[in-house]
Amino acid sequence: MSRAFVKEPDGDQAVPELPDRVHSPHVNYVTPAGLRLLQESVERLLARRKALGGDPSAGNKKDLMRVDRDLRYCEERVRRAVLIDPAGQPKDEVHFGAVVEAATTDGRRMTFAIVGEDEADAAEGKVSWVSPLARAVAEARVGDTVVWKRPAGEVELTIVAIR
Structure with missing residues (x-):
């Protein structure tokens, strides 16, 4: 069959289809x-x-x-x-919505909130609940020491406060 009479899109009309954005497999x-x-x-x-x-x-x-x-x-x-309303979460353990203050073995302190994937923003101290950091501190209590496994190497963190 000849394609001689099939209208081809002009250069400025040809717009490639955009694939849908991929959704996370997590809740x-x-x-x-x-x-x-x-x-x-x-x-x-x-x-x-x-x-x-x-x-x-x-x-x-x-x-x-x-x-x-x-x-x-x-x-x-x-x-x-x-x-998940953080106000309803236990304050004696790290859970979703918690603001965590932790210290490294060399005394450096970090404070971060555990939030949803769409809300995560490292520059604002908000980490996704599925991140390695959030998983490392999940269910930890004040005084617990956990190991945060990072690509740059493992870091021991001691939980100082949970808000």
Whole structure:
């Protein structure tokens, strides 16, 4: 069969399909703040989609595809969210939502919060509950020493405080 009369997309019309963003295989535990961040992302993406007009013919097909993909991802993350309120967690052990203060063997101190994957931000001292650091301190109590296995080598941490 001849392809002579099949319309090929023009250079500026050809937009490759964007694959969906991959979801984590882990349960989507979220703090109240993490759930708010996800919901705000959905609202921001809906506003962006509206601003684009929802019309792929207006030369913004690629932007619209990206917004739609990210919107599907965020809506699914909200749908899968399992809200854990840190206020309801025990304070005598490290659990999801805890703020942990720990000391290394050379006396350096670090403080971090254990949060959901979407809320994690190392620069803000927020680590994902599935991270090696969070797993190392999980269920530890004040005074316990744990081993944090990192690619750069193991570090012993003593739990100083749990909030």
